[in-house]
Amino acid sequence: MAIEKVDLVIVGAGPAGLAAAAEVSRHNGNVIVLDESPRPGGRLPSQMHREPRSAGHGSLSWSNGAAKAETLVNEAQNAGARIHCGVAAWGIFPDWYVGIAPTDASRPMRDCPAGFETRAVLVAAGACQNPLILPGWTLPGVITAGAAQTMINVHRVLPGHKAVIIGIDPLCLAVAQLLIAVGAEVLGVFLPPANGLQSGPTSPKAAIRTLAGFSAYAPGFLMTLAAKAGKYMSTLAAAGFPRRGIKIDGLPLMLRQAALSISGLERAQAVKTAALSSDGCLKSGSEIQLQTDIVITSSGLSPLAELAHLAGCPLHHIPEMGGWVPVHNDRFETPRPGIFIAGSISGVEGAAVAEIQGRIAGLAAASYLKLAAEEDLERNRRRHQKNIIEARQTAIPFYPQIETGRARMNRIWQELSG
């Protein structure tokens, strides 16, 4: 099979990769977008949640990821980008070659060469879900929040009728809301056990701090949630969050109870829960079994940084951005000339932010490739940079301290560049 020469290979056809492809193709760059999934859009087609700003404003507006994905695919293709799905990028070699393979080995890649020689690479590989580990977590019928989103919104399958949700983060709350909207019963959102393996909160106090962290950024459903939880905070300090939980927007929030284990013969059938003191100590003798047919876990998201690392980009661990992040500047350039990143790989944020980051990174790549006058590119970049601030106000706040993390990354970049 032949090797094709292009200007830019983009790994990842999510909002960041597609927006970057549109920007570079619009400036006559020869752009290829690769995605290991069978269809383009990244996480977008799985996303359907109430816009943070819409709650309490009368009519509900829902963020429709599938429609957004279609718009971005059309924009990239109309600008001239070519998108290959079912194709995984397995390595990036200097200066530069991208090795690829079919995701499904039994299906040869159609219209695709063996690899790409390219002047630049933009890695927009997205984020992954952190595991939430407790006894029984590998049973069939235990799925992640992201899997529940995909089953409901992409495959139109209700994962179960009686759901137990374990973990406190924005994604599990958005999924709980989705489950209720499609007619499932949510028995409660519980804390995970404090077994030293969790990346999210395991005590009521830490959970309330986490919830409060969402409020400044999410003036919709999450704000309502956090504010209502906050209303109880003074009571909490004295008497604690009610043991039986609080129902908010129909969602039972069980911050004084932990899920200890999941059991079932061939699939998840029950979850053992126990009451907690406000600082997270188990109350002995309080264990009960909840009968369920689906358990949904959520423990935060982390950037998928490995491919950029393979290309020689240094990583830094920045918890406020979700974990290990490739070093980059605010144009999404990395210390490796010709390697760019964008979207969740650069710190996990909502889809609207990822899209704008893709546009900024695309313009930086167009500048590196000398596809247009620098002043024009710079003007557009500045415009998009302003839009990020607005997008951040309405996006789901996966990491409420993200701006602190980004400031830290800027300092790392400046130290590195001397």
Ligand SMILES: Cc1cc2nc3c(=O)[nH]c(=O)nc-3n(C[C@H](O)[C@H](O)[C@H](O)COP(=O)(O)OP(=O)(O)OC[C@H]3O[C@@H](n4cnc5c(N)ncnc54)[C@H](O)[C@@H]3O)c2cc1C
């Ligand atoms: C489980 C989950 C649920 C989320 N839910 C929401 C939500 O409801 N609302 C919201 O605003 N944000 C959500 N997010 C955050 C989400 O990541 C961003 O909103 C947005 O999708 C990020 O865009 P992106 O382009 O950076 O990455 P993505 O949309 O994740 O796209 C990355 C793409 O890269 C592809 N890819 C990765 N590695 C390779 C490789 N080696 N070769 C080829 N292709 C590759 C993947 O298949 C994927 O399609 C969620 C994230 C996750 C992980």
